[in-house]
Amino acid sequence: MRTENCLVEFFADHQCHFSTQGGMRVIELERSPGVYTCRSYLLLGEWNQLGDVNTLIDPGTDGFVLDQIEKFSTGCGKVPVEQIILTHNHFDHGASVDIFKQRYGSRVFAWCDGKDVDEILYDGHIIKAADDFLQVLHTPGHSSDSICLYNQAQRILFSGDTQLRIRSPGGVFTPEYVESLRRLAHLKIDTVYSGHDEPMTSHIQETIHTTLANVRRSRIITTEEEKAELL
Numbered sequence: 001m002r003t004e005n006c007l008v009e010f011f012a013d014h015q016c017h018f019s020t021q022g023g024m025r026v027i028e029l030e031r032s033p034g035v036y037t038c039r040s041y042l043l044l045g046e047w048n049q050l051g052d053v054n055t056l057i058d059p060g061t062d063g064f065v066l067d068q069i070e071k072f073s074t075g076c077g078k079v080p081v082e083q084i085i086l087t088h089n090h091f092d093h094g095a096s097v098d099i100f101k102q103r104y105g106s107r108v109f110a111w112c113d114g115k116d117v118d119e120i121l122y123d124g125h126i127i128k129a130a131d132d133f134l135q136v137l138h139t140p141g142h143s144s145d146s147i148c149l150y151n152q153a154q155r156i157l158f159s160g161d162t163q164l165r166i167r168s169p170g171g172v173f174t175p176e177y178v179e180s181l182r183r184l185a186h187l188k189i190d191t192v193y194s195g196h197d198e199p200m201t202s203h204i205q206e207t208i209h210t211t212l213a214n215v216r217r218s219r220i221i222t223t224e225e226e227k228a229e230l231l
């Protein structure tokens with residue numbers, strides 16, 4: 001119980017959702033009502049210790065989440081956003097990166113190089129985040145630079161815009177996306193925090209397996225021209 005009740009009250013006051021399953025805390029920030037933007041997640045350590053790395057996954061289109069972040073207790077003498085990880089470089093996920101770089105000097109990680117990117121990620125990359133770690137999984141499909149981030153201890157997947165729920169066959173997909181789903185289907189996942197949807201907390205393996213089956217029964221493109229069109 002400890003501080004959990006205090007945290008519940010604190011976060012309720014700030015109209016944010018969070019989870020404390022022990023260790024890393026995932027805070028779902030409110031989205032800007034006026035623009036098309038993604039869901040942003042702030043990862044904080046359980047006790048805001050000096051060695052924790054305050055991490056923001058996908059800052060979104062504008063700086064809307066900044067005010068919310070400023071209201072959180074992110075650790076005495078610590079920078080509220082020490083690093084940013086982009087799940088892919090679409091505007092609704094990363095357009096506001098420069099605002100955070102200017103405000104906090106945040107270090108930015110992404111799969112592909114870009115104006116504000118400090119470090120390029122690779123498949124299997126382990127990044128310290130909050131008081132735990134995230135593993136980078138390259139999951140091309142939505143875009144060629146899409147990644148998922150997996151926290152093994154709490155079985156959390158940050159899926160970005162990698163589509164995990166496709167209810168019926170019939171679309172057009174790349175072979176890379178099939179491979180991405182196949183890899184994700186092997187993971188033990190209790191919670192999915194996606195780029196746009198509500199968190200998924202049940203039947204995750206079944207959902208991914210069903211999606212994989214539906215995608216395999218759909219049209220898989222083979223030529224580079226078709227692929228370029230799709231991406």
Ligand SMILES: [Zn+2]
Pocket residue numbers: 038090092093161195196
């Ligand atoms: Zn998106």
